[in-house]
Amino acid sequence: MDEVAGAIADPVRRQILVMLRDGRLSAGEVAERFAISRPAVSRHLRVLRQSGLIRAELVGRQRFYTLDPEQFTELIDWLDHFVRPAGWEHRLDALETEVYRTRRERRPRGATDGRKEDTA
Incomplete structure (x- = not known):
């Protein structure tokens, strides 16, 4: 629970969760919706993935993210x-x-x- 609470404490990560609520998105699709750098978005995605709130699926060279509401x-x-x-x-x-x-x-x-x- 502490990891989940820590992950949702950041407003960028909360926005990512809202975006993923509507369905699967690639890392690039997530990143293009923010004014921050792609590496910064990648760090946010990693925190969400480590907390279990999202899952990553590698398809070819693209990584797609989906929400895991069970967490x-x-x-x-x-x-x-x-x-x-x-x-x-x-x-x-x-x-x-x-x-x-x-x-x-x-x-x-x-x-x-x-x-x-x-x-x-």
Whole structure:
């Protein structure tokens, strides 16, 4: 998890991950989208590859990169403790139940659900 967190700490590497979300790109295609040098982009790709966030495939003389979203799982699970504290979904379910109960109790007796009845 530390390698993944370290890899996504850099904004250039985060941009590369976003680019790869849409599909496989060659190293050259990645590099041409940045104003930094190709060797600098290569270093960023290496960090992402070493962290396991992307995979490299050599096809002839070109190296293609793809995203490996499985590597985010551990970090997502850890972050989830801060985003959704334990029992949070249970509390939302209880709130929803209470809202429906209150609405039902406030509805005047004999009120319909809004549909017209057929009186013919």
